[in-house]
Amino acid sequence: MWSYQAPLRDMQFVLEHWLDAPRAWRRSPAFEGLDLPLALQVLEEAGRFSQGVLAPLNGSGDRQGCRWTADRVSTPDGFADAYRAYVDGGWPALACAEALGGQGLPQLLDAALQEMLYASNHAWAMYTGIVHGAYLCLKTHGAPWLQERYLPDIVSGQALPTMCLTEPQAGSDVGLLRCRAAPQNDGSYHLHGNKLFISGGEHDLTGNILHLVLARLPGAPSGSRGISLFLVPKQLDTGQVNGVRCDGIEHKMGIKGSATCSLVFEGAQGWLIGEANRGLAAMFVMMNSARLHVGLQGLGHAEAAWQNAREYAAERRQMRAPLRPEGIAAQAADPISYHPAMRRVLLELRTTSEGLRAIGYWVAHLLDQAEHDPDPQARQPAEQLAQLLTPIIKAFFTEQGFRQASNALQVFGGYGYVTEFAIEQTLRDSRIAMIYEGSNEIQANDLLLRKVLGDEGRAFGLLLAQLRDEAGQGGEWVECAGFAVALGKLCGSLAAVVDDVRELSQEDSEYPYRVAGDFLQLCGVTLLALAWARAARVSRALPEDDPLRASKLQSAGFFFNYLPSRVAQHLAAIEGGRAALAFV
Known part of the structure; x- marks a missing residue:
């Protein structure tokens, strides 16, 4: 009772019209062979x-x-065969450099691939989701011999990487970790300690697993400033099994096909990545990529929820609707998609999933521009914008993935609560994305405290400029003028909030932390407003008889009609956050 169809038509609309990506590809020597x-x-x-x-x-x-x-972890039936098909298709190498065996395609296309993987099978995609981040980490910080030895295995899919941060006493506060690394005479290190919640820490998809492990060197400073990063393979080149073992897997609420492992390092041989005591700097290359991918999980869940709710609502007949589409005769019972309450839910599902797609792909496109734009002056602003938007993508997208899965379950009524209809699995699977790769609360603090206030408004100013530019362009078209005005007002409200928070934080240092969550949500709603103002404007390039053109204008109208209540809620919460919180 669960299905998925890749939304290729809307993906094309985002690439061709919303982003105008082919024009950027033509300008970049890196993508000279790529066209739409x-x-x-x-x-x-x-x-x-x-x-x-x-x-x-x-x-x-x-x-x-x-x-x-005790000696192995087995994935569900069919997972290993699916992974072999994935490797045979060349998918691990999609956005990797051609010089390293990759296909050299944009991260934009990889983002679309990731959306499809997560929408169709989140648990399976957990094994591959960290690959590009590990590739970037090793490519950026690994010693030349480490790159030469292990990057081909990652790019080809012969080995899968993991990210080993969390320990029993060190979750969000990585500075509390105790895993230690002892230097050896041959230049390697022996690692001792325990890690938990390691996705894909052990499995049967590949013969080798490359663990990227945070640990402390002897005499390292305390806290996060004394952490180093190491590559620890499961299999050594001598043919021996390294000193790392899985001593259990978690039994979870969702993504049950993903092996979430507890790992024990018992003198495991590894090699330093980057500089000693600067492991977090190297790991953040991997984590920033992972956070974009986790945001795409939220998009994938929202899209899957929308598709399945739409299909069910068109088939399920209950009662007579007050109104029905023109030309449809009255029946004893109408599809529930005719009823106003369900129409509102379905429109929210559609506008959310399509709006998230535009913004998520935009961030991936910014990363491509930051690396490959032929104009050096354009690279830094693209990088700044991408860094600013990453915590919003991670937190807002995953919150929407869970929310829209819950909304979709409501469309199914009682059937949504039973396993045969599978929407309950989407709801369960989506919940973890709000927690891992830095909880959404941490993302909110990172956005407001570090990326906005700590940056003195430089990156935030770039975002405001993008919003104002779109508001100005949209005003040129009669049918889009109202959307442009609404976007302009929202932009002004967002700028005013930042000014107020900056001023009040001088007197109350905790105030930004109290309102960070609502500020991030306000930014997310603003980005959706950007998505729909631009979608309505650029949809004019579609033929008048193209149903997608009418759909985009209809969705934009719905979004901006129902937008004010959401904005007012977050603005009120930010105002209310001036009151101190009691300790409980």
């Missing part, structure tokens, strides 16, 4: 893999889960 038809062919093949290979394993993987024994 080729990009769409890549996405079509990715959709075929996601729909035909991964989606059928989603429910069975959830029911079967992973199995642990």
Whole structure:
């Protein structure tokens, strides 16, 4: 009762019209061989893999889960075969450099691929989701010999990486970790300690697993300033099994097909990545990529929820609706999609998923521009914007993924609560994304305290400029003028909030922390407003008889009609946050 179809038509709209990505590709020597038809062919093949290979394993993987024994972890039936098909298709190498064996395609296309993987089978995609981040980390900070030895294995898919941060006493506060690394005479290190909540820490998809592990060197400073990063392979080149073992897997609420492992390092041999005691700087290259991918998980869940709720609402007949589409005769019972309450839910599902797609792909496109734009003066602003938007993508997208899955479950009524209809799995799977890779509360603090106030408004000013520019362009078209005015007002409200928070924080240092969550949500709503103001404007490039053109204008109208209540809620919460919180 659960299905998934890659939304290729809307993906094309975002690439071709919302982003005008082909024009940027033509300007960049890195993508000189890429055009829109080729990009769409890549996405079509990715959709075929996601729909035909991964989606059928989603429910069975959830029911079967992973199995642990003292010497191995087995993934659900079909997962290993799906991974071999993924490797044979060249998907791990999509956005990796051609000089390293990759295909050299934009991160924008990789973002679309990730959306499809997560929408079709979140648990399976957990094994591959960290690959690009590990590739970037090793490419940026690894010693030349480490890159030469291990990057080809990552790019080819012969080995899968993990990210080993969390310990029993060190979750959000990584500075409390105790895992230690002892230097050896041959230049390697022996690691001792425990890690938990390690996604893909052990599995049967690849023969080798490359653990990227945070640990302390002897005499290292306390806290986060004394952490180093190491590459610790499961299999050594001598053929020996390294001193790392899985001593259990977690039994979880969702993503049950993903092996979430506890790892024990018992003198495991590893090698330093980057500088000693600067492991977090190297790891953050990986984590920033991971946070974009986690945000795309939220998009994937919202899209899957929208598709399945739409199909069910069109088939389920209950009562007579007050109104029905023109030309539809009255029936004893109408599809529930005709009823106002359900129409509102379905429109929210559609506008949210399509709006998130535009913004998520924009951030991936900014990362491409930051690395490959032929104009050096354009690279830094693109990087600044991408860094500013990353915590919003991670937190707002994942919150929306869970919220929209819950809304979709409501469309199914009682059937949504039983496993046969599978929307309950989407709800369960989506919840973890709000927690891992830095909880959403931490993302909110990072956004307001570090990226906005701590940056003295430089990156935030770039975002305001983008919003004001779109508001100005939208005003040129009669049907978009109201959307542009609403966006302009929202931009003004957002700027005023930042000014107020900056002023009040001088007297009350805790105030920014109290309002950070609502500030991030306000930024997320503003980004959706940008998405829909621009979507309405650029939809004019579509033929008048194209249903997508009418759909975009309809969705924009819905969004801006229902927007004020959400904005007022967050503005009121930010104002109310002036009152100190009691201790409980």
